[in-house]
Amino acid sequence: MRTSARNTFRCTVSKVVEGPVNAEVLMDLADGQHLSAIITDRSVKDLGLVPGTEVFALIKSTFVILAAEDGLGKTSARNRLCGTVKTRDDGAVSSEIVLDLGGGTTVAAVVTKESAESLGLTVGDRACALIKASHIILAVA
Amino acid sequence: MRTSARNTFRCTVSKVVEGPVNAEVLMDLADGQHLSAIITDRSVKDLGLVPGTEVFALIKSTFVILAAEDGLGKTSARNRLCGTVKTRDDGAVSSEIVLDLGGGTTVAAVVTKESAESLGLTVGDRACALIKASHIILAVA
Amino acid sequence: MRTSARNTFRCTVSKVVEGPVNAEVLMDLADGQHLSAIITDRSVKDLGLVPGTEVFALIKSTFVILAAEDGLGKTSARNRLCGTVKTRDDGAVSSEIVLDLGGGTTVAAVVTKESAESLGLTVGDRACALIKASHIILAVA
Secondary structure, eight states, X not given: OOBSOSEEEEEEEEEEEEOSSEEXXXXXXXXXXXXXXXXXXXXXXXXXXXXXXXXXXXXXXXXXXXXXXXXXXXXXXXXXXXXXXXXXXXXXXEEEEEEEEETTEEEEEEEEHHHHHHHTOOTTOEEEEEEOGGGOEEEEO | OEESOSEEEEEEEEEEEEOSSEEEEEEEETTSOEEEEEEEHHHXXXXXXXXXXXXXXXXXXXGXXXXXXXXXXXXXXXXXXXXXXXXXXXXXXXXXXXXEEETTEEEEEEEEHHHHHHHTOOTTOEEEEEEOGGGOEEEEO | OEESOSEEEEEEEEEEEEOSSEEEEEEEETTSOEEEEEEEHHHHHHHTOOTTOEEEEEEOGGGOEEEESTTXXXXXXXXXXXXEEEEEEEOSSXXXXXXXXXXXEEEEEEEEHHHHHHHTOOTTOEEEXXXXXXXXXXXXX
């Protein structure tokens, strides 16, 4: 499966919390990190998601908020992936920044160029990617 | 009211599934396709949504994930609109791709240029737009 | 036109920065606060946006990330609206939290219940809403 989502993480479902409309799916990444996604109950059933199911978490780079790692307080974003700036490409309005999370894993973010400048992010800097659980699409092979 | 949302679909509500906070609104498009949106219960009440209500589904082009139609497995994205690439405009960081869904309907997506290149999307190719239900805003006239 | 977007802010465009695909639209709110939105160039033209244009900024509550005001560092989110928790409604999976920004303005966020609990947000607490510029839809009357 090939998609335009710049971020595709292979995960294993660890827990599914079902509500009347939405469900929260908790997942383990290979390197001990975790992800949380909110999808509809209907999708949980359609995809047959249970603990142990292998899934791909798709995250569009425009859904990622970057933050300086230092002084980053608590937020409601259920997903926080911290790493080192690997590349930064500036356009006229937007910048694409890729964080190296270690273990061969990266996360790409598209932010406004003004934000990239305001955060002063350059290659080698530490930064964190904040991702709301409701912005993750899950896929099964 | 005109909006910056590049995608506005005229739909008819077919079903509303209410939870304590969120509701899922199922809709029919004119051409037999369907859309699903997650909005708050409060909005369902404010807009007076019941089966039969005519609504507009607003979808920002940056919320759309594109996927090659071939080999596209199951995903949690409740909305999948497949068509043919009609136009592709590249910027320095982003590309805008418009799919022709047939029947005069189109869907616009903004993805990173790297994704557009990686998918090799050119005019005439088949592709699908994946849209999470929680990314759709509903409007009534 | 009424929409399901729980957050609708009346603004005046102060500046438009155009790129080849996307444009950043800077806006003033009535109370001296500012918003920034990323929309396509095409939408800027379709809506005729220039400094002085009155617009409505539509923001879905699921796109808002909440953060404790204390110790909140820099993020790439171009929009930060801080206020006091006015209401909190918990569902099985999601919680809706409304912040009172003062001057009769509020911002609603839907986060996972686990996040609401982890942040310990209760009525009267200070908190900030973080909103990515690319998650705002603009509308003109």
